[in-house]
Amino acid sequence: MTANMNPTTDGPTFGHNPGRDHSNHPPDERDGSEAGKHGIVAALVLIGGYTIVEVVGGLLAGSLALLAHAGHMLTDAVFLVLALVTMRLSGRSTAEHTYGYHRTEVLAALINALTLWGISVWVLIEAYRRLSAMPEVDGQVFLIVGSIGLVVNIAAVWTVHGAAQKNAKLEGTFQHMITDLLGSVAAVVAAVLVWAFGWQVADPVTSMLIGVLILASTWRLLSRVVDVLLEGTPEHIDLYALCHKLEELEGVTVIHDVHCWTLAPGYVALTAHILVEPAYAANGSHELLLDRVRDIAYDEFDIQHITVQLETTAGRCLELHHVDHLLATARTPM
Numbered sequence: 001m002t003a004n005m006n007p008t009t010d011g012p013t014f015g016h017n018p019g020r021d022h023s024n025h026p027p028d029e030r031d032g033s034e035a036g037k038h039g040i041v042a043a044l045v046l047i048g049g050y051t052i053v054e055v056v057g058g059l060l061a062g063s064l065a066l067l068a069h070a071g072h073m074l075t076d077a078v079f080l081v082l083a084l085v086t087m088r089l090s091g092r093s094t095a096e097h098t099y100g101y102h103r104t105e106v107l108a109a110l111i112n113a114l115t116l117w118g119i120s121v122w123v124l125i126e127a128y129r130r131l132s133a134m135p136e137v138d139g140q141v142f143l144i145v146g147s148i149g150l151v152v153n154i155a156a157v158w159t160v161h162g163a164a165q166k167n168a169k170l171e172g173t174f175q176h177m178i179t180d181l182l183g184s185v186a187a188v189v190a191a192v193l194v195w196a197f198g199w200q201v202a203d204p205v206t207s208m209l210i211g212v213l214i215l216a217s218t219w220r221l222l223s224r225v226v227d228v229l230l231e232g233t234p235e236h237i238d239l240y241a242l243c244h245k246l247e248e249l250e251g252v253t254v255i256h257d258v259h260c261w262t263l264a265p266g267y268v269a270l271t272a273h274i275l276v277e278p279a280y281a282a283n284g285s286h287e288l289l290l291d292r293v294r295d296i297a298y299d300e301f302d303i304q305h306i307t308v309q310l311e312t313t314a315g316r317c318l319e320l321h322h323v324d325h326l327l328a329t330a331r332t333p334m
Helices: 028-061 062-091 102-133 139-164 168-197 202-229 238-246 278-282 286-300 325-328
Strands: 011-012 252-262 265-277 307-311
Touching: 011 286, 028 062, 062 102, 062 139, 062 168, 062 202, 102 202, 102 252, 139 168, 168 202, 202 252, 238 252, 238 265, 238 286, 265 286
Parallel strands: 265 307
Antiparallel strands: 011 307, 252 265
16 A cells, blocks of 8 residues: 555545455456456347348337337337446546546436437326327237347347346346346236237237336336435445544544445545544554555455545645534434
């Protein structure tokens, strides 16, 4: 670990742990990047190609459920393309973008969520209209296209799952595709009902189910995106417990100006000022203290990017983001 004196402060500062990944890539991203790219490309070929087939099949069969599912598959394809772009750009730091382009993944998720909302609203409106004036659906075409689509979805999910195990940043894409798989199952069930029993109402009803499924998954996606853009503290980080642990370290008086936020899914950053006892700082023990802070933040709280400033006086520090008075409301007892 390298500590350097900041002329505008009272003590040393440090950033990444030298014993760990120093790049702007989140942990495991570089090791699994190639496997992730191959998995995404394979899934993209499956999803993108069959989206066209499903649109054509939906039009020929007169099935809204197929068209609704094709819309969901289209957003899957867009999400996979954006994932590839994100993997290519996220680690490129510049003087203008010192954190790189990790947030491109968040912006991609926002675009995808808004697109899904538009598709789901159209599906729900069209399904309601069809309940009043039921069009004829070709059950045989519906079943054939839907069944092949289910197989394609299973293959795509299996492919992305393998890549996600080697690249944590693909977990969100994988979860999104699971929702699409559930929609595909619903479409096949509806096709069986139409083909075997002539229950034409199964098509618009299933379409509404897919629309609601899309809205539910999109709401979760959008809420996570908004939380990241608002730089909220990640759910798995108990900031009060973290501050309490740091303030229990020998030589520490108080921790303040604490900020913890998500740069991108799986990549959490922490900055903090730590006021230390002057006598403790004078005996040269600050390196040991920084090591302990690093171990707690990295190993116990799974934080990837850490910047800590040590101070011997709070006279020059104007920040007042002190959280130890909220220790009683800690989310997870330590």
